[in-house]
Amino acid sequence: IPLAGVMGAPIAHSKSPQLHRHWLETYGISGFYVPMEVKAADVEHVLRTLPKMGFVGLNVTLPHKEAVLKLADQITDRARLIGAANTLTFGKDGEIHADNTDGYGFLENLRSGATDWTPSQGPAVVLGAGGAARAVIVALLDAGVPEIILTNRTRARSDQLQSDFGNRVRVMDWTQISGVLHEAQLLVNTTSLGMVGKPEMEASLDGLQAHTTVTDLVYNPLKTRLLEVAEEKGCVTVDGLGMLLHQGVPGFERWFGRRPDVTDATRAAVLG
Ligand code: SKM
Structure with a gap:
């Protein structure tokens, strides 16, 4: 057995x-x-x-x-x-x-929840630069996403990922996310912001538009504030539970x- x-x-x-x-x-x-x-x-x-x-x-x-x-x-x-x-x-x-x-689980979950999302169509904005972000970035680059706009509250960690993964990764300051959100075909939260017992997502989501697919790795709660805001703006949203299942x-x-x-x-x- x-x-x-x-x-x-x-x-x-x-x-x-x-x-x-x-x-x-x-x-x-x-x-x-x-x-x-x-x-x-x-x-x-x-x-x-x-x-x-x-x-x-x-x-x-x-x-x-x-x-x-x-x-x-x-x-x-x-x-x-x-x-x-x-x-x-x-x-x-x-x-x-x-x-x-983890990257496989992330992509399978995203593909099953956002059937219209096509990797090659445009940049992905990734929030966070920890271990989960590394798995997500490797999966997205492999799937053919042309550019990853990476932002983290601690800039040095995103710079490290940029040097590990090369010039398809562009680093932005956390406070400037709002200005690039309109470019995003995909927005991924890999931080623990919004998780039960952790601080809320405090990034400004003003620039977010309906054409962006939004996914959160946090699955407790299933519907995070990020996903709520995205839904209100008319975005396709995918919660994080499926990533755990698929991985x-x-x-x-x-x-x-x-x-x-x-x-x-x-x-x-x-x-x-
Ligand atoms: O990568 C997964 C891991 O395989 C299992 C897990 C869990 O049981 O909470 C979470 C992720 O780290």
Whole structure:
């Protein structure tokens, strides 16, 4: 019986156990998926031990996504480019294959919620320059978005991403977003602003127009203030829950042998 799970600190908030257990049940697969709260100092020991216990793989969430890359034996190009991994698969001798499916999950969610959005049509404005932004930017560049306008409250972090990802990324000051919003074909919030327990999105959205597709990585609440404002302006909006659901697909398929579908029932299982 295959065993898998999700490792992070904290881990109690994670919806991955509900997600994978829903799929196991739906497809009648015997398997286990367990949450594991692991301290940074224990990550290596845990990764060496789990394969011996019958684990076939693991999702990795904050704050271990970068650390696991250093312990991996094989790393996919996209995980290397992003600089973090969220999906590990263990080989027969415990060797670790590391992938990052966050960008894939982001794009699948966006495509399923905004069917008219075409990557090549115009620039994307990305708010935030953390790990999630890196995954989103790699996915958008790969999909053919001509330009990414990147803005972060701390300018130095966006400058770092600009130097990592090259001249299709243009950096703007946070206070100047309003002036470029009218250019955006897509607006993505990768910051935690608007998440329950965090400050509200304080960026000015005055320049936002109806032709821009707007998506938020925050999914608690499902409808953030950003998405509310966007809806009022007539934009197509896509909430962040689907990204979590879709990023789980490749791992589930590798570990449990069946490519799972993301449906309304999947959403309901995770929200329930
Ligand atoms: O990348 C994902 C990760 O695979 C699982 C997760 C979670 O369980 O909350 C969140 C994201 O970091």
